[in-house]
Amino acid sequence: MDQDDMASFFSATTSVVGDRATVLVTGEVDMSTADRMFQAATGEGTRAATLDLRAVTFFDSAAIHTLLRLAERFPTTLEVIPSAQVRRVLDISGLSGQPWLVKPD
Template sequence: MDLDGADSNFAATGVVSGDRVVVTVSGEVDMSTADAMFRAATRHNTAAATLDLRAVTFFDSAAIHALIRLADRFGAGLEVQPSPQVRRVLEISGLSTQPWLHG
């Protein structure tokens, strides 16, 4: 599944494997695209999700909010693989020690 936001520099593609969805996100995750990232992770009603954010170039407060919602939804079943830009935003926001943050 591919969900494109209003920004042509954004893509979120979800692939289900067993009871986990792996969502590969690229480009800018902001107020116009954060909900598309959330929908790509929750559309299939799986118990676990991996967010591959290694190709994300921008991550704002709307993206953080979507990530918190995903953490609430998936709990220990959430894994996030951040890009350096995403990691920096999570460090600044105090979320860099969350158990779902990997890599």
């Protein structure tokens, strides 16, 4: 199927406990949606973030850039739970060894 035929979908739902934001991201993270993922993780008073990317189906260079921005903002308190697709992109990009990347069980 041609990618133009597929409907793009994205959502980022944030829940906050204390000063940690947990963001459930679904669908495609690309240059048109990556900033929304960043905004969802960086609300006022947030000092830590968990990105649950297990439902992400597409992840491009803009999404990688956003992860690096979040790693700078939360140098010791960022956690990223990747989908298989996200893990593959991070592996190819040389980012699979980052301390914020949650390893599979």
